[in-house]
Amino acid sequence: MKTKILNTTKNDILQAAAIIRSGGLVAFPTETVYGLGADAFNSEAVGNVYKAKGRPSDNPMIVHICRASDLGQLTPRLSPDIVTLIENFWPGPLTMVLKKKPEVPDRTTGGLDTVAVRMPDSRAALDLIAAADCPIAAPSANISGGPSPTRSKDVIADMDGRIEAVICGDDCRVGIESTVVDMTGEMPTILRPGIITAENIEAALGKEVRYDETLLKGSLHGVLDPSSGAADAPEGFKPKSPGMKYKHYSPKAEMTVIEGNRDNVKKEIERLKGLNEKLGLKVGVILFEEKAFIEAAHDFFARLRDLDNEGVDLILAGALSDTDGVGFAVMNRMLKSAGYNIARV
Numbered sequence: 001m002k003t004k005i006l007n008t009t010k011n012d013i014l015q016a017a018a019i020i021r022s023g024g025l026v027a028f029p030t031e032t033v034y035g036l037g038a039d040a041f042n043s044e045a046v047g048n049v050y051k052a053k054g055r056p057s058d059n060p061m062i063v064h065i066c067r068a069s070d071l072g073q074l075t076p077r078l079s080p081d082i083v084t085l086i087e088n089f090w091p092g093p094l095t096m097v098l099k100k101k102p103e104v105p106d107r108t109t110g111g112l113d114t115v116a117v118r119m120p121d122s123r124a125a126l127d128l129i130a131a132a133d134c135p136i137a138a139p140s141a142n143i144s145g146g147p148s149p150t151r152s153k154d155v156i157a158d159m160d161g162r163i164e165a166v167i168c169g170d171d172c173r174v175g176i177e178s179t180v181v182d183m184t185g186e187m188p189t190i191l192r193p194g195i196i197t198a199e200n201i202e203a204a205l206g207k208e209v210r211y212d213e214t215l216l217k218g219s220l221h222g223v224l225d226p227s228s229g230a231a232d233a234p235e236g237f238k239p240k241s242p243g244m245k246y247k248h249y250s251p252k253a254e255m256t257v258i259e260g261n262r263d264n265v266k267k268e269i270e271r272l273k274g275l276n277e278k279l280g281l282k283v284g285v286i287l288f289e290e291k292a293f294i295e296a297a298h299d300f301f302a303r304l305r306d307l308d309n310e311g312v313d314l315i316l317a318g319a320l321s322d323t324d325g326v327g328f329a330v331m332n333r334m335l336k337s338a339g340y341n342i343a344r345v
């Protein structure tokens, strides 16, 4: 398949919308990461998204809308809390898991009775959805398992020849995927952390929000710190073993996260770098400023891809504090990228 390279002009957006309407796949920029979109109500088109990505078909997609009034097509009810979150955070990087209407295809929701929905804060994405005149189901536009694409060149590297078109826009402002909050239970529950934090959602709702237990267990101080009292690993979870079930966002290089006191982390990175280079390995380092959480979110996936393109064998990454909500979101990605390979210093 020849992939059309489009830009964000009105004409190109209309072309892309026509492709979506006729059941094709288009990658497009959002403020979080690039998405790989299909008509959310076209089961066959959505099936092709899984194929193009090599994504397991039980991993549901986020449905992107361009106006809140489109929610009525997707969900039968909106609680006051859901309305409050829409008012506070849409358009923006917050995905809500809602009860789904039967009309939403099972392929789109991975067979669940819920649907994940968000309104992206990106002109190109909103224009595309409006022109296509249908909700667009879109996971990240990368080959499944690899780092999410935050620049059009990353999308082209993964998707050229696999999809009908790519809309090349600006680099993504946020750089990590949206926060996913499940609004179907008693208490709002964060299933995936993002730059909209639990504290942000709590402040908007005036009530407690919790993190899904698996998220906490897979965090720096969950599984890996026995003194935290939360050391029980989820089923099948084997820290430090590569290729396991929880490995996502993985670069081609081996990767280790170095965690601890800042000075020790820097020293250890230098030491490991020196040792490995002496042994003939090419080493890349990812070390963000200590409190530059937003910048780290913005750069993290791009850094992984750049280091892979440079052909490094080993990536050494300094852990950020995960007591900050955005730091927690970045660490969620960093630990998964490294397959939970952690060195504590």
Ligand code: AMP
Pocket (backbone or CB within 6 Å): 059, 060, 061, 062, 097, 109, 112, 114, 115, 116, 138, 139, 140, 177, 180, 191, 192
């Ligand atoms: P991606 O599109 O690659 O950013 O991934 C979408 C994320 O949203 C995945 O982690 C999904 O598991 C999650 N997700 C999508 N729909 C649902 C749903 N109905 N319930 C729970 N999680 C969902």
Ligand code: MG
Pocket (backbone or CB within 6 Å): 139, 140, 148
């Ligand atoms: Mg993804």
